[in-house]
Amino acid sequence: MTYQEALETLEKCRYCLMCRHADPLSHVSFNEALTPHGIALTIYSEHKGLLSWNEDSLRTVFSETDAGVARSHCATDQPFSEAVSAVKSELLSQGKMPETVARLKERLEQTPSFFGDAEFKSALEQNDYALFISDEMQYLWPESVNAVNTLIKALTLSPAEITRGKSSGFLALSLGFMEQAKKQAKQLMTELEAVKAKELIVLSQTDLYTCRHVYAERLGLSFPEEVKVTSLLALLTQAYKNGKLSFKPSADTRPYAYIDPSQALRVKDFDSPRHLLGAILPGNQVELFWRKERTHPTGSGSTWFSNPELAEKLTRARLEDAQKQGAEVIYCEDSADLSQLNRYAADYGLELKGLYELLADHLG
């Protein structure tokens, strides 16, 4: 989407307030300027000469992660996420960005991931299945890596690993670094082609959304149509339902909640994780108020880089919700979300556990 096309969408959002009820940023900041309407009005007002770009107005725009919630709840299906990305990208190309993002830019130019720079050499041998272990899992919640391998083995699969420890490009995209996002995406796709996989297994809803939609629809790349992208959770659920996989029930009777990951609304597979949790921990699941269709991000995405205070508020809001609903343990499979929740979970007396670890530990 070009800047000009973005303005056409923002022209509509500027005069619309219809995703406010679901909007996470204003829900935790109570700030009108951080609603899609407010962000659109800010951008539009600069365009009309009523505001200038400065640290404050830039921060408003860059605080928006990728507007997945607004996009999903939009009354008229406006591509608000795409519009905000396009504006960020235009601003970056003019060298306009808040200080927090400027610091990131430098880092991104030096390393391929925000989180680490270890080199994992993939064998890239031909295989019907490919597996993508992202930089987020590798660096932010590494304990999931072994669990994932155990679970994959239980499915009797031995996929070829591709771009291990690298980013899918989503984070760069959501900050407006389009070229970096494309570079990361192409690397993943090149390795995918090299192994000639028919199915790519991904470990987070973000990666599922990125491979299924972002590459083609937002980065203009042609993701190989013949490759099916599947989440490990969906594969496990299917195997469990077919009786090919079983889990031992846990003796833990404490009330627990599942935290829908930040990008859950992009994919809307709300059932798989709940189904699997129910197999191990039947009966004591509580639901958050901000769940499923109205789930909120945990603050793990680009907001953590562009506006850490706001990210912290998002995280705390999820934890408060869990505490209020009476949960003592919380589960999630997304590594970035886990690492973000982990920063403050103890403040709420909550024990945080990786869903993959739970599943691997209870394989029947």
Place this chain on the structure above:
Amino acid sequence: MRTGLVPDMIYSELEEIVGAAYISNSESEKLVYSTDWFWLPQMWLDRGEQLRPPDYIVRPGTSEEIAEILKIANSYKIPVIPWGGGSGSQGGAVPIFGGIMLDVKRLNKVLEIDERSLTVTAQAGINGTQLEWAVNEKNLTLPHYPASANCATLGGYLAPRGSGTISTKYGKAEDLVLSMQVVLPNGEIIRTPKVPNHAGGPDFYRLFLGSEGTLGVITEATMQLDYLPEVRLFRALLFDDLAKALEAGRLIVTKRLEPTVIRLYDQKSTLSQVKKVLGYAFDGAYMVIGFDGDPDIAALQEQKALSICANLGAQDLGREPGEAWWQHRYDFYYPPKGLHFPWMYGTTESVTTFSNIEKLYYAQKEAVESSYKDWDVDYIGHFSHWFHWGTMVYSRFIIKNPPEDAHEALKLHNRIWNTAVTAALENGGMVNEHHGVGLKLSRFMRRQYGDAWPMLERLKNALDPNGIMNPGKVGFGGVK
């Protein structure tokens, strides 16, 4: 314009109350808070003109903090503008004289759901849909469904006396409130009696309904709930004559068939709006009727209503177009199907008795269409909130090519409003039915109330002697 130390003094005093995280005077935030959903200020920005922004935006977390803020405002004699969701269409939350923008959205808690009495007590800054989600968890509903529920707040429902889609059966927001907590302009915090239907003196709580932030800040409200209905039935009808359709509506409500909805579009609306949003090309007056609750009772009520309509010559279009309307009822208001710039438009809704409604509608239509012919004005209307004694007409004027110059556009806009409101007042109607007064209709208040207006002014002066509360709105003047 305040210069020197004072702005910083005020800022630091406000910051002391709410904390640094909940006060701002940043340029971009001030711009966003400089307009609500009123066409005029939106047009102003659209044409690249500057609006008067608030000087400070504060987000208090308690009634006590609000009380302290009002005391500061009184000592410096600066305006305070309560801001809920900013979705008001009348300019009620526009800070025309600057001052303190009091965003109440941090007061967003559900305090109690009483499942036996069917009431909810919540803080006034809670978002409408979020409140509905909370009561839905108990299989209950707050039967106030405005098209703006996604963006409006509970306080914003009450302060301008809003009305929702199903008001014909369940009443307006004001009919659903049992009691409120209000922070008065001098900082006193009061609670109105726990229930409204008593004989223990005047129901002064009604004073705050319709006060639009000019008499105090609503901080909590106890609202009546209902069970989520077992069924909702909708049906569409087509009348070849608006008068017969209005008579059908009158009979349905006066015979107390308890319709949830009677939405009657005039012929022009049917041809334009209904076609654009729902895709039906009907020639006539399109009416949707709805019934809800117990399946047997709703079915019987529907059957009786259909027979009234049949006797008046209506064509029964069946369920599908009725249900489609319910599904898409809010699409009429959103982009891209709703109204948009650079058009000029306004909703000149009014309410009156059954005896006057046709007269009012045609008088207003004739006045607007004939006076602004040169601007190719469109006047469309529908009748949507029905009472036992009358109904309201939700009419709109639309000009697709208004003057480009913002100042000329403002003049034309205000002239059309003068014409439309005069027609309403001269034909037994009120300045409006549910959008409130705000800035837009402020100048008509004296005329509407006649002899009673000085009493209202005296009340305002007694409660808010410095005139700090939302100055320039609801007919009241500026800060003294």
